[in-house]
Amino acid sequence: MRSEYNRFIGCNAEFEEAEYVLFGAPFDGTTSYRPGTRFGPSVMRRESFGIETYSPYQYCDLEDCAVFDAGDLELPFGNTERVLEMIEHMTSKIITRDKKPVMLGGEHLVTLGAVRALVKKYPDLRIIHLDAHADLRDEYLGEKLSHATVMRRCSELVGMKNIYQFGIRSGTADEFLFGRIQNPIFGLENVDEEIENILFVAQDYPVYITLDLDVLDPSIFPGTGTPEHNGFTVSEVLAYTMAFSDLNIVGFDLVELSPPYDPSGISAAAANLILREMLIYYSQFNRSQQIAENSSLDDIDDLEIDTEFII
Amino acid sequence: MRSEYNRFIGCNAEFEEAEYVLFGAPFDGTTSYRPGTRFGPSVMRRESFGIETYSPYQYCDLEDCAVFDAGDLELPFGNTERVLEMIEHMTSKIITRDKKPVMLGGEHLVTLGAVRALVKKYPDLRIIHLDAHADLRDEYLGEKLSHATVMRRCSELVGMKNIYQFGIRSGTADEFLFGRIQNPIFGLENVDEEIENILFVAQDYPVYITLDLDVLDPSIFPGTGTPEHNGFTVSEVLAYTMAFSDLNIVGFDLVELSPPYDPSGISAAAANLILREMLIYYSQFNRSQQIAENSSLDDIDDLEIDTEFII
Amino acid sequence: MRSEYNRFIGCNAEFEEAEYVLFGAPFDGTTSYRPGTRFGPSVMRRESFGIETYSPYQYCDLEDCAVFDAGDLELPFGNTERVLEMIEHMTSKIITRDKKPVMLGGEHLVTLGAVRALVKKYPDLRIIHLDAHADLRDEYLGEKLSHATVMRRCSELVGMKNIYQFGIRSGTADEFLFGRIQNPIFGLENVDEEIENILFVAQDYPVYITLDLDVLDPSIFPGTGTPEHNGFTVSEVLAYTMAFSDLNIVGFDLVELSPPYDPSGISAAAANLILREMLIYYSQFNRSQQIAENSSLDDIDDLEIDTEFII
Amino acid sequence: MRSEYNRFIGCNAEFEEAEYVLFGAPFDGTTSYRPGTRFGPSVMRRESFGIETYSPYQYCDLEDCAVFDAGDLELPFGNTERVLEMIEHMTSKIITRDKKPVMLGGEHLVTLGAVRALVKKYPDLRIIHLDAHADLRDEYLGEKLSHATVMRRCSELVGMKNIYQFGIRSGTADEFLFGRIQNPIFGLENVDEEIENILFVAQDYPVYITLDLDVLDPSIFPGTGTPEHNGFTVSEVLAYTMAFSDLNIVGFDLVELSPPYDPSGISAAAANLILREMLIYYSQFNRSQQIAENSSLDDIDDLEIDTEFII
């Protein structure tokens, strides 16, 4: 008789049998303007009962994938360094047991905690970064650790050339300069082509995907602290993340959902739909099923067609 | 000096002279998650004064069409069967006098009440169903009568093969299986083509349209209980509903507007624009005017072009 | 690492050791105007982490009382009779094991389910009813089962003379007439005196308390469907419920919190404070502790003084 | 089958038989800070179905009093002078037929329109003014016609000494000086005593009551543009307005409800409760009934007691 609202819909695996371990990092301690992402994970879980576990896009049910929902970390607000340590510790526990972490933010800085753990296990880690903002400042309001500096800090761990950025449409002149010198920042043009490039250059490496949900257009995803227009549609994000299923994904995160700015709940609905699809894209159950069906859905050459299919 | 806010803008006909009779069915008694569609009809009327009666898409004014607004039914919450009886009774009264019902929900279950009445007069009724959700469960939380089972119940009255579904992008594996075996569920692909098929197969039959407004994309229509992304645009819905004006439309409904989740009012604005256009599409005044002008707007072959025109 | 947000703060007992069993009845299916009480139990639990488990009014900690939080019933919307059966069944399970039910509504009709179970075990049950509304209609919108008829239905089970009403300040002329003929409806005057009478007449009987939280003044408790001004303060409700601790309380409920109308959360905070205090007032741990301390806090004669103390 | 939501609950009289004529003046054109009172009348009507027509305070039903609800004036925003003319015209129409106007604002300036009409029929008019703000500026932002100057303008019509102010707790030094020189501004002290004075000095004159609802404490009435703390309770306002029933009331208004700042609806509930009680206090039906019952409720000497009774 106890409600299951405390776990994400369809994530019913036990820890031992799980391929993916979902956990929340409800931290927004460096958010400088509009806080609220701390409520992201709990609202995603609660609203997840508004979607189905079955994906009509992939003919596959999330319940058939092995995902354990570990709940939320209890993070001490006001001590940023310790928050990162706790996230790193949690991530380490998951990857030590050969499982893959799926982290729900929280603000974008939480990604640094996960990357610190991952890079110890995977020194040649690549990061795919979808975001409206470059997040490449060296410091912000005098601080090295900030949502606005997180990818700069990550670049110090994995190298800027190993971070692939998409959807960036906001930053200072310096950030764009830094990003372009080290590595092309992939903006909003030629995305399909760039994804093919990435599928090629990253194919032999472990890959972490960090999805700042504000990469979506604000009309679709209003519930975030710093909305930036001209973003991706849901079907574009689905097509891109589906394409990445050919890579060796060792974990991923979805960050920056801020429920207080989402009174209608459509932002949580978008986040949940994308999370369900990503979990299915990257799950062994689905991939083995697809191979059996000789499915061509994730064929690189068909990316254009796939996009349309999803739309 | 009395305000006219208690009727939809431009619906000024008397009952006797009316071609269409509008009424509200403000019921959300089986809504399992986020209630609020009970406020749909009254908010649509109130907000209708934010649009004009004149349609620049059709060069026609709603005031020239003969629509009577009968107000809202007073439905007893907690007794679902009696609610359906009252809706059936109201619909019967309208069609007995050779008028056509236009029902404003309320949750989707209200459609069953209208269909029960219609199928008695029109045993060969066809139903066009636009929705994000299949609504084909056999029961939901142990109940046969639910917003999630309404099309299954309708299928028992008219036959599943006589229900044409569009825009469906959420359901259980079983619902998709049931839908596809009985009749193709029209998803989000090849919609223009499928509409041409329907115009062909349904041309000799009375047709009821049930428009669950959550078929619209959540960016356009956030004000609903279970938003599902990747939906239609307003101009797509206008193009599709315009195409149906070649059919013998005997009534229609718009359901699932939930004003509490629509703080900016754009969902009500979308519902009202679509209602105005549908009333004009299907009104005799407009159609005779169009014939007089030898208008080619509703020509099936031009559907593609028309869509662009509307956009 | 899993969050405890799915139980009320401090309610950490196992079922077997519990004196009280808390459960939610998230039903608002007969609510005729503004729904939302279905969210009451989950919001109370979530917001409970904003109060402490320690009561500075009673020098006692809720964690020392034996309360098990059984979570929420999953109730089928649209089938009122079955909802009541499920609540009756749950209540029976609790009292069969000699535990006491504490139900969180939901709308007021849920009380009927609990009373149906209780009256089978306790045929001489007395009901203390705190409410702004009489809830004594014989039917409402043609229905016998409604939030507006619930005390009339209860009166058919226990007798109107065994229902003691407080705080009533809204009703039809007929309801007031019915209430006054059968038994004085206790309004807002002379409440202390009336409570002393009740303590006398009910002292030998099992007593159930149903607390419609809208008995509180709307300034304190705005989050409810039908706010009625001139209500009690929190300290008055605490004083009255404390006074009842001399009676043989066999269960109680708190109903009609509607979170959508409580954007600031002060209504949930009031409900949670009162729930914590009531659980402590009526728990054996506290009472035995008080006896040990020869506490005079719950002495009837000191009621006036106690009230001031609490304020 | 048509809903009655377009009239205030219980105001079912026809115009000809009515003693009171209710109308809305939905104008907030001079509101300098937070607009929204234009929605006051329509929200009061809609929310009126959340209260009962029966008053347990007066043992009398509003349906037995003869009140006609004339709906709202359609006022041209941007032309303040014409708005006042339309209100004056409406008021004249009502009093010409020997009925009494009850106006629902809108901002406080609408009172000037009504007073202009009344003073033509009743040159010796007295005004009772309950408000948090003095509204005695000579001009505001360079304008003579403003919500902040309305009582100054009224004083030019009836004389400052014939305006009795209660509850005033905000104003400039000049306003307080002006008010005190001409006539004591009755603040928050000794209100009972001052009311007795007014009952004496105004007993032979026609009296208009203008009730700016922000005289209520913001905890009770948050839904207003400029909340000012330390206000009256509902029971105080009921006691005071009941006391005035001994005077020759020729009309009254309730102004400054701003629904956008009242998400929970408690402000509208307060306004509606007070409106119901005032309509019953001042109706002939109730007064003749009371005389028959030899009721002592409105006896001046019992004012203290009455206040307690209401609380």
Added chain:
Amino acid sequence: MRSEYNRFIGCNAEFEEAEYVLFGAPFDGTTSYRPGTRFGPSVMRRESFGIETYSPYQYCDLEDCAVFDAGDLELPFGNTERVLEMIEHMTSKIITRDKKPVMLGGEHLVTLGAVRALVKKYPDLRIIHLDAHADLRDEYLGEKLSHATVMRRCSELVGMKNIYQFGIRSGTADEFLFGRIQNPIFGLENVDEEIENILFVAQDYPVYITLDLDVLDPSIFPGTGTPEHNGFTVSEVLAYTMAFSDLNIVGFDLVELSPPYDPSGISAAAANLILREMLIYYSQFNRSQQIAENSSLDDIDDLEIDTEFII
């Protein structure tokens, strides 16, 4: 240590050195339905700190352009004519010193004040009007001065044939008739082509752009009083306004942002992005920089391509 929140981000020039002078006209006095645009300018400034000053679309920083933010006019609500005089006076002061005004509304009527001043200096002024609504009524609710009549009033100053309208999709039959007879109203079709026409016919004249932000689609811009679906995207508006940079722009305005209907802030974010881009498009600094770089970005023939680039 004083915060800079009282100016728009990046608008740091002193008045004397400025090319553009930004000022707010926070007036919504003729708004007939949902007020709130009075809060537009202050919210735009406050939210401007959520975007960057650097434009990745134009590789240029707003801080390098010479813009002075003059703050908001203090306008007297209730006296429409005087409001227009104050706006006219402010605009005159700016253009007398050979600077260009950028006005932030407020409702659309404020445009009339600016046009009155501009037409005195530039008798051959052309106006580009982007809007969902024609605003060509001769009067509205009996008033000549209204948001619904503003372009009719402007047409009396500059001639209807010198007003170029885009995006219009709402109006009465009369407005569309009036607009089409005098000059084609440019709807939503063939916009690129029509812009090329305008670039040709207006190339030798001073041009004022009035951008009613409700020309944007409500999914992108929900925060407005009368949302009308089927609007432009942000990238379309950016492409069109960029195209106009070849003209002799003597000033522009952005009107009709209504923050109360924009709880998530995406409407303000859209307005601010467009304002930043327009200020950079039309600034001398950027244009001379572009010329130096031989940029082809603003080449008319590449309009199609540019649009894609922006998307």
Added chain:
Amino acid sequence: MRSEYNRFIGCNAEFEEAEYVLFGAPFDGTTSYRPGTRFGPSVMRRESFGIETYSPYQYCDLEDCAVFDAGDLELPFGNTERVLEMIEHMTSKIITRDKKPVMLGGEHLVTLGAVRALVKKYPDLRIIHLDAHADLRDEYLGEKLSHATVMRRCSELVGMKNIYQFGIRSGTADEFLFGRIQNPIFGLENVDEEIENILFVAQDYPVYITLDLDVLDPSIFPGTGTPEHNGFTVSEVLAYTMAFSDLNIVGFDLVELSPPYDPSGISAAAANLILREMLIYYSQFNRSQQIAENSSLDDIDDLEIDTEFII
């Protein structure tokens, strides 16, 4: 023409001439549950234009007192220690010039920064603490620096016996134990008496007042993160703070206004009223004026009477 919205109403002194220096500390970095107090200072300033500068309680105008509004500190979120340093630095600057700080929070931890500076200048500092919560934890979620530990940290600087607490009605058993052993925690009883004690024991020492606004009842002050019922009224807080004007007040703060939970603005209105009154109570202008008038308002013996006067 530039708006003055960036300073608190009536605080128009230059820094050099000021007796009090107001500044905002918009920090909520350790808030564990509902953030938002970072918006407190800016909302207080903006809403301050809804009250008057004139106090009818004190017959004195804030404009006559010498207050400089220094704006807000720009605090780095995520680095709690540096935030405290910046606040300490600011406070030092103010007191070095023999002015008195008035700090607007922000969360309660900001008080520690101010106290650190003050205790260096005034080693025998006394602190008057009005709050619903004891804030005496030694650590919270593993952190020493937290809104829940702030008074414990302060006690390490000034000694627990020199902190006088009022209104405390929430805390752990340990906090109450700690508080009571060291010094009586003043609850809600006998407040007048306790204040007289404080006036006696603290009369020869410099006193800092820290006013956590959640000491007010949630009905009056809903806009805070952790509302706790049974709080003080506005008139009680005014009476108590007025009584303290006999002490040597060297600074004070108002903290924990969280505007996102205050949709109607009544919490900001209460904060602003109290701030205005405190500034006037403690200003030399007012005190010398009162002495001249031989005012008895602040006479200790009349405290009871004064309270009534204010109410």
